[in-house]
Amino acid sequence: MSTLLEVSGVSVSFDGFRAINNLSFRIGAAEMRAVIGPNGAGKTTFMDIVTGKTRPDEGRVLWAEKSQSLLKMSEARIAQAGIGRKFQKPTVFEDQTVEENLLLALKKPRGWVAVLSYRPSSADFGRVKELADEIGLGDALPRKSGELSHGQKQWLEIGMLLAQEPRLLLVDEPAAGMTPAEREQTTAILVEAAKTRAVVVVEHDMEFVRRLNCKVTVLHEGSVLAEGSLDHVTSNKDVIDVYLGR
Structure with missing residues (x-):
């Protein structure tokens, strides 16, 4: 499987605190990956680095077939290159209809x-x-989008990201605050999306991660602690000590 994103030897510190510590991570062109780990493990900082919001102190972040350096691109250029990110709180245009929200998001020339x-x-x-x-x-x-339930707004935002035809979708805690039925639908949406692009899901909910049925990367203190199936990583002694035993 060809590598779409490769993070290699990346470190970043904030006021002397090492949020990411020699992190290496790669994901294929059509793959689902779950990223788990305790608070402060570096999950959000990892997404910030990939989307250009945070610049690392060292390391490389290479993108797609030409191995372009994302570290030389602006946030807008990274988004145009095909990296979409969904934050925890849905951001949709509440006064616009679902149709209008999706039309606004379609991949089109963006000049004025x-x-x-x-x-x-x-x-x-x-x-x-x-x-x-x-x-x-x-x-x-x-x-009107403002009338939708919390879960439906989350789906709409995922749809708006898919409308931009990203090659990599970064999704932060999609199951938070959802009903069981909504969570099932969210799983189905993400699994379907991962058939044609890479999807990285940061999540705390182990039941949700199990439903995704994918490779799991465990972060701890800014580094990869373990990687493999959910059963593999949850039986790892180090993972139990730092994350599951809490």
């Missing part, structure tokens, strides 16, 4: 002339319907 003159085509509406069906909101297209 293009934006001002944009009129959705029938192909755009067709793509939006496909996305809405994929995230379980096919019947909710005319609804």
